[in-house]
Amino acid sequence: MSDLISAHGLVKVYKGRKSEVRALDGVDLAVPEGTVLGLLGPNGAGKTTAVRILATLLKPDAGTATVGGHDIVREPDAIRRLMGLSGQYAAVDENLTGSENLWLFGRLYQLSSAEAHSRADELLGQFDLEDARDRVVKTYSGGMRRRLDLASALIGRPRLLILDEPTTGLDPRSRLGMWDVIRGLVREGVTLLLTTQYLEEADELADKITVIDHGKIIALGTADELKSQVGGERIEVVIRDRDTIAQARELLARDCGEEPTLDEHTRKMTVPAHGGAQTLVQIVRDLDEAGIHIDDIALRRPTLDDVFLALTGHASVDDPTGDEPVKGRAA
């Protein structure tokens, strides 16, 4: 399986008057044909910058990349013919109708007027926008706009699709709908590079996940591989009576071979469960034998949020250090 996208050591520095931002600081990416790569990172991580470079909209300051075997700097036209891009901010025109927008994109992709019309009709059907086809986009909901934007990226039947945060701002139901649409495209064989700040989304859609933070790749693997980096499964026990906590703690340490951590406020103890469900059974038995009552016990697999926290020392979203403040500019 050859790589449809292959990037090495990409660097991008945005220079301001007083300071500069190293938006990408040596990024490598590989997306084998027919697979989905999730580029996961918080605000300001460098996702859009990477996407724009691969889509030939921005030149890197250092590093090289090929898309479909074509060099991003020397052969941008060849790359644009094989890929579709749905950017973070919609590219559709608010004052045109859905069908006018798609027709226009079709013409931009060198389709004849008749071909553009029939491709537009096909996509309006596929994306459940038939009823809204003759309404101006201004009147569309956020979910409808997103779908139209994705449809416009598909006009030229691209082999490669790049989606920059396809579900940001959508409500949970629209997000699920979008995931279905994306899965359908992948089933049809489209290669996909998807950026997201949602760990759950990368977990849902991507074969491999590349985690980016402050312009650097900090982890790469399948969702399961990343999760196992934070030490696998854990058992959480909520002890009912405070005065049995000390005894429970000893017991858990013995069963798991490691000191549990305790949240005093919630009376919740957490301990690594190397033996999985078997360890859980042992703990339940021992607590019961010792007459220690519990309110809750669970075997918890780590989430990708835990992975992010473990890798970066900060949470994945709402990272206050992620964005450089803009200085010396009036609001």
Ligand SMILES: Nc1ncnc2c1ncn2[C@@H]1O[C@H](COP(=O)(O)OP(=O)(O)OP(=O)(O)O)[C@@H](O)[C@H]1O
């Ligand atoms: N045109 C620009 N001029 C100056 N700095 C920029 C420019 N575009 C992006 N940056 C900075 O580069 C860094 C990376 O930005 P980028 O938009 O690639 O991040 P992102 O991961 O897409 O974030 P988000 O999730 O918020 O979309 C940020 O610190 C951002 O402020």
Ligand SMILES: [Mg+2]
């Ligand atoms: Mg972005």
